[in-house]
Amino acid sequence: MHRLDRIFEKSSRSLAQRTSRRSFVAVLGQVLTGSLLLPLLPIDRVNRAAAASLGPDATPAPPPHQSPAGAAHKIVSDDPQSCDYWKYCAIDGFLCSCCGGSSHSCPPGTSMSAIAWIGTCHNPGDGRDYVVTYNDCCGKTSCGNCGCNRNERERPLYRLLRNNDINWCVANADSNYHCTVSVILGLAEKDQ
Amino acid sequence: MSRCRWSAPALLLISAMAAASPAQDYVMNCRGCHGEGAEGVPGKVPPLAHTLVQFMRSPAGRSYVLRVPGASNSMLSDAQLAAVLNWIAGNFGREQLPESAPPFSLPEVAATRRMPMVSVQATRREVLKELAASGSAPREGY
């Protein structure tokens, strides 16, 4: 599931997603300069752990590395518990990898959403564009850890297949939202 | 309406007119709701497997398929939409394709796709009734 997060991870990412009607192409919105994958900064883990332990009435810590919005924020992480992980280029919600699942599997006892939305992300590690599906894990209450909100090429509700606000658990019998995964479906095809 | 048969050259021609493979277009534009096997979600999302080909039997059924919001409003070009629908029909139910169900052509898509549909459910019911009267038809429920 995909929502704004008060610990707001803002990243301008290079997101390979379709942009035009007439071409299927994995477009790099912003080409990352350099393929350097930085390890997750310790402060991110600290803040996320702190955020996870906050009750609803606590005053949250300010967001970590809150860069000016839209600035070319080129941090890329190889940590699946980081919002900057390349696969999470348009994720909105709690990372299942922080909730007992992984970046591509649901935590034990939850159920996989029947429907999802599908996009492409660029992996600077191998220079390839991959098709990923953002599925939700359903049937338990909000995980609350590792909230991320990235919205490259995300669009409002009238363009449902590009919207990450709606609860993608809606088609499940148990439609409560717990967390979100990003599953690689395969390589994105290049434009011919 | 084109009378050409379902042939590799015909499918190839339509595919070549599009910018990328219909299989990938299915993934990017349809699979999210209709599923990896085009099986749909019971009660929520209709199946396409073994079903789309049945709609293609009649003009009303073909018109319905092209005007359904998921198809009509998709970000696919007319050529891509024709190609992906034909790919779905061939990939998920080819054995049921009757001779009277030619592949979607670009002119057909261009002429039909943008005509608004008032009620998707009501139109679907009408089309199913009409199909059932003349042969096999998809189930109303899903």
Next chain:
Amino acid sequence: MRTSQFRAALLALLVNGSAFAAPPLAAEKFTVEPLPSPGLHWVYVVDEAFYNEIDARVRLFDGDSYRHLGQIDAGFSPGVIESPDGRTTAVTTTYYARGGHGARTDVVEFTDNSTLAAAGEIVLPPKRAQIPPTLFNLGYSADARFLYVSYITPAGSFGVLDPQDKTVLDEIDTAGCVLVIPSGPNRVSSFCDSGRLLTVTLDSQGHEAARALSDVLFDPDSDPIFVQGVPTANGYAFVSFLGQVHEVDFSGAQPSIQAPWSLVSTAERGHWRPGGTQVAAIHRQLGRLYVPMHRGGEGSHKEGGSEIWVFDLKSHRRLARWPMTPSHIGPVTAVQVSQDAAPVLFAGSDDGAVGVLDALTGQLRHLDKNLGQTPWLFLTP
């Protein structure tokens, strides 16, 4: 001093060891606090409570005394709206039989705004759109004869309800178009992916009588609009990702689309953008538009504003830019303004704090950090 008084004082002194012993406190009466009469600066703050999403709530807050006045429970991923006469809050939400799981029940729950007590419900089919709160998740017709609820299953439709009899009258298929904008007597409009509005006209029983697609209102590919509209004198205004304002006059038989105008100069376009969960507020009498603006690019449309820009609705002139950092307000993701002659502006930030500002000068009067985890929508009467 009389002898008896002297004795009493001496006794009190001996007993209490104090020269000024006060009389004991009177017993208290355990009651339910009544709501005071509504103030001009009351606001309903919709808290999605995203970290505990089945426990969303609406908090009633007084923008003059800064008192928290009470709460309306709102279940999971609610939509919230006030009735046209302001006497009722309607919440559409979902409850699971076992809290976090179990049989799903979708409802509209009504609350009496003079007491904050529950005032009935309507059970819906389990189809309501589970989306963040906007003005168009549910809506009343202007005469409150009908209540509309947006359904997404993922197919698009909406429910037509009778809020008096508390029944579901019908479900109207919207062919992929979403949300419910009350757009005239017996008319409901929805946003379509084509950039048009679908308007359905209902008969007196709440069934469809006619429908029509408008002209193109916006280009969803080059400059999509936020679905968070804001009421104008005769309709709604919608703001786009790149800072265009699209006003629609709904007072006639069909929506009349006004020429769009820009919040940003040519140099600013693409760099300064609106963003958040409630991206615009309008004071209708003064003709003022308030928009939280941030510096950003593609993908930043949910980021909060580092400034609030103020515009004149008639001249389209920018009247002010209010930076938020001097007031220690975090990025502003929601704005709402009271409609009185000495208005206040509520500014919700992405860290959960809510600022109360003088809507004429931009001066911060109060910053409240306890109005919710995620206060995403503000409703004023």
